[in-house]
Amino acid sequence: MTRARLYGRWPPPRGGLVREWGEVVPAWVPVLGGRRVRPLAAVVPALLGAAALFGLPGWACHAQAAELGAKRV
CATH class of the missing domain: 1.20.5 (Single alpha-helices involved in coiled-coils or other helix-helix interfaces)
Structure with missing residues (x-):
């Protein structure tokens, strides 16, 4: 069974609440990568x-x- 079937169209959010994504722009983002938000x-x-x-x-x-x-x- 695939995740799409388990959760509907989108899987539940995870990771963003425990990682530093809300503090620093990810490095892969052009121009802004690595800067603080x-x-x-x-x-x-x-x-x-x-x-x-x-x-x-x-x-x-x-x-x-x-x-x-x-x-x-």
Whole structure:
């Protein structure tokens, strides 16, 4: 049985939580390889993604409840 069948399409994440990947850019990455990752380089995209994931559905529910897209006759 293959991993794809065991886990569906993607295998579960592993390794990234115990390796130093979040601290230093892997050496195989062109130009940036071996450099330290600044915390804000990870925090800012994560916050923007979280805001989008929570904000857009909240705005959609508000817009539907307030009938913002309804055509008035």
